[in-house]
Amino acid sequence: MPTSPLSYRATFGLVLKRDLTIAMRHKDDVINPLLFFVMVITLFPLGIGPEAQTLSRIAPGIIWVAALLSTLLSLDRLFKADHNDGSLEQMLLSPNPVFILVIAKITAHWLLTGLPLILMAPLLAVLLHLNEHSYSALMLTLLLGTPVLSLLGAIGVALTVGIKKGGVLLSLLVLPLYIPVLIFATSAIDTAALGLPYSGQLAIIAALFLGSLTLAPFAVAAALKVSTN
Amino acid sequence: MWKWLHPYADPEVSYHFTGRLLPWLSGLTLILLTIGLIWALGFAPADYQQGDSFRIFYIHVPAASLSMGIYLGMAIAAFTSMVWQLKLADASAAAMAPVGAVFTAIALFTGAAWGKPMWGTWWIWDARLTSELILLFLYLGVIALHNAFEDKNLAGKAAGILTLVGVINLPIIKYSVEWWNTLHQGATVSNLGKPSMSIEMIWPFIFCFSGFAFLVAMVICIRFRSEILARNSIRPWVRSLVIEHISAQSSTTTPSKENS
Numbered sequence: 044m045p046t047s048p049l050s051y052r053a054t055f056g057l058v059l060k061r062d063l064t065i066a067m068r069h070k071d072d073v074i075n076p077l078l079f080f081v082m083v084i085t086l087f088p089l090g091i092g093p094e095a096q097t098l099s100r101i102a103p104g105i106i107w108v109a110a111l112l113s114t115l116l117s118l119d120r121l122f123k124a125d126h127n128d129g130s131l132e133q134m135l136l137s138p139n140p141v142f143i144l145v146i147a148k149i150t151a152h153w154l155l156t157g158l159p160l161i162l163m164a165p166l167l168a169v170l171l172h173l174n175e176h177s178y179s180a181l182m183l184t185l186l187l188g189t190p191v192l193s194l195l196g197a198i199g200v201a202l203t204v205g206i207k208k209g210g211v212l213l214s215l216l217v218l219p220l221y222i223p224v225l226i227f228a229t230s231a232i233d234t235a236a237l238g239l240p241y242s243g244q245l246a247i248i249a250a251l252f253l254g255s256l257t258l259a260p261f262a263v264a265a266a267l268k269v270s271t272n
Numbered sequence: 273m274w275k276w277l278h279p280y281a282d283p284e285v286s287y288h289f290t291g292r293l294l295p296w297l298s299g300l301t302l303i304l305l306t307i308g309l310i311w312a313l314g315f316a317p318a319d320y321q322q323g324d325s326f327r328i329f330y331i332h333v334p335a336a337s338l339s340m341g342i343y344l345g346m347a348i349a350a351f352t353s354m355v356w357q358l359k360l361a362d363a364s365a366a367a368m369a370p371v372g373a374v375f376t377a378i379a380l381f382t383g384a385a386w387g388k389p390m391w392g393t394w395w396i397w398d399a400r401l402t403s404e405l406i407l408l409f410l411y412l413g414v415i416a417l418h419n420a421f422e423d424k425n426l427a428g429k430a431a432g433i434l435t436l437v438g439v440i441n442l443p444i445i446k447y448s449v450e451w452w453n454t455l456h457q458g459a460t461v462s463n464l465g466k467p468s469m470s471i472e473m474i475w476p477f478i479f480c481f482s483g484f485a486f487l488v489a490m491v492i493c494i495r496f497r498s499e500i501l502a503r504n505s506i507r508p509w510v511r512s513l514v515i516e517h518i519s520a521q522s523s524t525t526t527p528s529k530e531n532s
Contacts, residue, residue, distance in 0.1 A: 198437055202430050206420045215416055216434060219409035222402075223444075262437055265354070269429040 054139045055147045062151035066120070073155050076117040080160060083109040084167050095172040102171035103181065103232035110160050110185065111192065111221050115214055117156045118196040121148060122204045122267070131204075132271050141264035149190075149197050149260070157189030173232075180235035180245075184228035187248045194252075194259040195220045201266035224251060281358055283500045284509045290493045297490040301483055308479030316476045325389045328382050330477060334484040336379035339407060340442055342372035342488060346414075347439045350432030362428025363503060365435065366418055367495035371488060373411035380404060399448035400456040403441060410438040424503055 049057070066073050087105050088098055125131035134144050164185055165178060173181065199217035203209030231244035279285050312330035319326035346368045353361035383401065384394045395401065414431045421427035448456075504510050 195437075198433070202417060202434060203420070205426075209420070212416055212420055215409075216413045219406050219413060220437065222406055226402075262433055266430065266433050269426055269433065272426055 049139060051140070051143050054143045055150075058134075058144050058147035059151050062148055063154065065124075066151070066155050072117075072120050073159075076113040076156055077159050077163065079116055080109050080113040080163065081167065083112060084171065088171070099172040099174055099236075102168060102173040103177065103229045103236075105171060106164060106167060106173075106181065107184075107188075107225050107228050110164075110189065111218070111225060113160065114156055114189070114192040114196060115217060117152070118200045118213065118217070119210070120155075121152050121197055121200045123200070126204045126271070131267070135267060135271060141267065142260045145197065145260040145263045145267070149193050149263075152197070153190050153193040157185075157193055160189060161185045174236035176238055177232045177236045180232045180241050183245060184231050184248060187245065187252050188224045188228050191224050191248070191251050191255050192221060194255040197263045198259055198266060201263045201270060203270075204267070205270035205272075224248065227251075281360060283360060283363075283504050283507070286360055287497055287500045290497055294490065294493050294497075297486055297493060301486040301490050304479050304483030304486060308476055308481075308483045312476035312480050317470070317472050319473075322390060325386065328386045330480045331484075332379060332382040332386055333477070334481045335375045335382060336404065337481070338484055338488050339372055339376040339379050339404070340445060341485075342368050342375060342492075343407065343411070343435075343438070343442060346372065347435050347442075350435040353428060353432055354436075359425065359428070359503070360500070362425070362432065363499040364492070364496050365432060366424075366428060367492050367499050369411055369414050369418065369431070371491050371495065373408060373415060375488070376404065376408040376411055380408065398456055400445060403445040403448050406441055407438075407445060410434075410441060414438070 084105060087101070091097060091101070122131055125134070135141060137144075161182065164181060168178065168181055196217050199213050199220070202216060203213045206212065227244045227247050231241040231248070234241040234244065280289065309330070313327055316327070316330075318324050346365045349361045349365040349368065352358055353365065380401075383404075387396065388394050414434055417434055418427045418431045421430060501510055501513075
C-alpha cells in the first residue's frame with residue numbers, strides 16, 4: 044500500500060478487482076449459493092404439487108424468498124475471510140475512506156451473487172409457470188432489489204464478523220430488514236400479473252435502493268470499527 | 273445545559289439519582305394504574321359498536337405506543353452514545369431493549385385478542401400488524417446481538433448501530449394506517465384537544481396511559497441501576513455499597529440466630 048492516499052476511483056477499482064479475483068479463485072463460494080437458489084425453488088413444486096395455477100400464483104414469493112435466503116448464505120464471504128487473515132484491519136488502517144472500501148466490497152458481492160440470480164431468474168420463472176406479464180416486473184424488482192439485499196446484509200455481517208458463532212445471529216439481524224423489499228417486490232410482480240401499472244412499488248424499491256446506498260456504507264463502516272476492535 | 277447534565281455521566285451519581293427517583297415512579301405507577309384500570313375495565317361506558325370488548329383498548333393502545341416510544345428512546349440513547357461516547361447511554365439502551373420487547377409482545381397479543389371478536393380472526397397480514405411484528409424482531413435482534421458479545425462496551429456499540437438502522441421502521445408503523453387503507457382502525461386519540469371519542473372514555477385512558485408510562489420508566493430505572501452495578505463491579509464505590517449491604521444484612525440476621 045502506498046502511503047499517499049489513492050484517488051477514490053482508484054481505491055474503488057483496486058478493492059473491486061481484488062475481491063473479484065479472490066472469488067474467481069474460489070469458484071465454489073460463488074456457485075454454491077446459486078445452486079442453493081435453484082434447489083430451494085425446485086423443492087416447492089415437489090412439496091406443493093405441480094398444478095400450474097397454484098405455482099404461478101406463488102411464484103413471485105418463492106423466487107424472492109429463495110433470493111433472500113441465498114443472499115443470506117453468501118453474505119459471510121463479504122468480510123469473514125478478510126477478517127480472519129487480518130487484511131480487513133489493514134484496509135481500515137489505510138488512509139483511504141472506509142466508505143469507498145465498503146462500497147467496493149458490496150459491489151463485488153452484488154456482482155457475484157445478485158447478478159447471477161437475476162440472470163437465472165427467468166429460467167426458474169418458466170419452471171414455476173410465472174404469468175407472462177410478470178417477467179419484466181420480476182427482472183426490474185430483482186435488478187433494483189438485490190443491491191438492497193447486499194447493502195443491508197453488509198450491515199449485519201459487519202456487526203457479527205467478530206463473533207465466533209455469528210451465522211444464526213446474522214440471519215436474525217438481517218431478515219427483518221429484508222421484509223420491506225420482499226413485500227414491495229412481490230406486490231409489484233403480482234400487480235403486473237393483473238396487467239396493472241406497478242411503477243409505484245418499483246419507485247419504493249428504487250427509493251430503498253438509493254437510501255441504503257447512501258446510508259448503509261456509513262453503518263457498515265461504524266460496525267466494522269466496532270468488530271475489529 | 274451541559275454543566276447541569278454532565279454530573280449524570282458519572283455512574284455513581286446516576287445510580288443514586290435513579291435510586292431517589294424510584295419510590296416516586298413506583299408510587300405514581302401504583303396509583304395511576306389502580307385508578308385507571310378499575311375505571312377503564314369496570315366503570316367506563318361500553319362502546320356502542322364494539323361493546324365491552326373495546327375495553328382491551330385501554331391496555332392495547334398504551335402498550336403499542338410505548339413499544340414505539342421505548343424504541344425511540346433506545347435510538348436516542350444509541351445516538352448519544354455514538355456521538356458523545358457516553359457509556360451510560362449504552363447501559364440505558366441495554367436496560368430498555370427487553371422492556372420494549374415485552375411491550376411489543378403485549379401489544380401484539382392484546383391486538384390479537386381484540387381482533388378475534390372484531391374482525392373474526394386472530395391475525396391478519398395487514399401493514400400495521402406486520403410492521404409491529406418487525407419491531408418485535410428488531411428488539412429481539414438487538415437483544416441477541418447484545419448477548420453475543422463478551423465485552424459489554426463492544427456489545428453496546430454494535431447493538432446501537434443496529435438500533436439506529438431499525439429506526440426506519442418507526443414512521444412506517446406510525447403512518448401505516450394512513451398510507452395503506454387497512455383493516456386496523458385509525459388513531460382514536462391522535463388529538464387530545466378534540467379526540468374522536470367521548471370524554472367519559474378518554475379520562476380512564478389518560479390514567480391508564482400515564483400509569484403504563486410510569487411503569488415503563490420504573491422498570492427501566494431498576495434495570496438501568498443493575499446494569500450500572502454490573503458494568504462497574506470493580507469500582508470502589510460499588511464494593512463499598514456491597515459491603516454496606518452485607519453488613520446491614522448480617523446485623524439484622526445475627527439476633528435471630530442467637531434466638532434459635
